Amino acid sequence: AQSVTQPDIHITVSEGASLELRCNYSYGATPYLFWYVQSPGQGLQLLLKYFSGDTLVQGIKGFEAEFKRSQSSFNLRKPSVHWSDAAEYFCALATSNNAGNMLTFGGGTRLMVKP
Amino acid sequence: DTGVSQDPRHKITKRGQNVTFRCDPISEHNRLYWYRQTLGQGPEFLTYFQNEAQLEKSRLLSDRFSAERPKGSFSTLEIQRTEQGDSAMYLCASSKVGTYGYTFGSGTRLTVV
Numbered sequence: 201a202q203s204v205t206q207p208d209i210h211i212t213v214s215e216g217a218s219l220e221l222r223c224n225y226s227y228g229a230t231p232y233l234f235w236y237v238q239s240p241g242q243g244l245q246l247l248l249k250y251f252s253g254d255t256l257v258q259g260i261k262g263f264e265a266e267f268k269r270s271q272s273s274f275n276l277r278k279p280s281v282h283w284s285d286a287a288e289y290f291c292a293l294a295t296s297n298n299a300g301n302m303l304t305f306g307g308g309t310r311l312m313v314k315p
Numbered sequence: 316d317t318g319v320s321q322d323p324r325h326k327i328t329k330r331g332q333n334v335t336f337r338c339d340p341i342s343e344h345n346r347l348y349w350y351r352q353t354l355g356q357g358p359e360f361l362t363y364f365q366n367e368a369q370l371e372k373s374r375l376l377s378d379r380f381s382a383e384r385p386k387g388s389f390s391t392l393e394i395q396r397t398e399q400g401d402s403a404m405y406l407c408a409s410s411k412v413g414t415y416g417y418t419f420g421s422g423t424r425l426t427v428v
Contacts, residue, residue, distance in 0.1 A: 204357075234415075241421075243406055243419035243422050244408075245419070246416050246417075249415065251415065290357050290358070292357070301415050301417075302348075302360045302363070302371070303350075303358070303360065303416075304360075305357030305358050305359070306357050307355070307356055307357050308355070308356070308357050
């Protein structure tokens with residue numbers, strides 16, 4: 201069975217500082233990996249996804265993520281955080297043999313941005 | 316593309332009552348998914364449809380939960396005899412067959428009192 205772990209429950213950064221949110225997965229082959237963002241009381245918005253190829257993927261809102269097979273990681277980064285980035289971030293994976301491309305989510309990381 | 320719509324946004328119900336939520340997917344999407352998200356947790360898969368067929372329902376939380384998608388368009392999720400533990404956000408998402416990563420709706424927040 202696959203799983204996703206987001207080790208940091210809360211992270212606080214200052215506006216303008218760089219950001220890295222950690223994501224580790226457990227799966228025997230290469231999964232499909234995703235990062236979603238959720239603002240309070242809202243649904244989830246897809247930031248970026250990795251299927252294959254270039255291990256550094258670019259997403260919306262200036263985010264990027266790097267797939268590292270050797271570390272089973274897919275960390276999300278942003279060079280300069282804006283106050284509007286404060287939200288909850290979820291890493292998720294799907295596999296090619298999952299019925300219906302079911303997503304398995306991590307527990308989330310809540311990002312707070314200090315002025 | 317009007318996005319995935321869910322109705323209602325919020326529902327407060329008394330324990331023991333039945334509730335039904337509706338989801339309208341993106342029109343050209345043939346797959347529709349239901350997830351549950353409890354406070355402080357990531358979403359948890361419940362069930363999905365491909366067109367009108369419910370292809371996976373073993374992860375519905377109990378036999379009090381059921382879902383339908385009668386004409387392959389909108390879907391409903393019903394919870395019978397609600398319990399306080401059912402309080403959560405219920406998220407719907409849709410996608411096209413063969414694609415990964417879907418579009419989520421804004422969710423229905425259920426509070427059972």
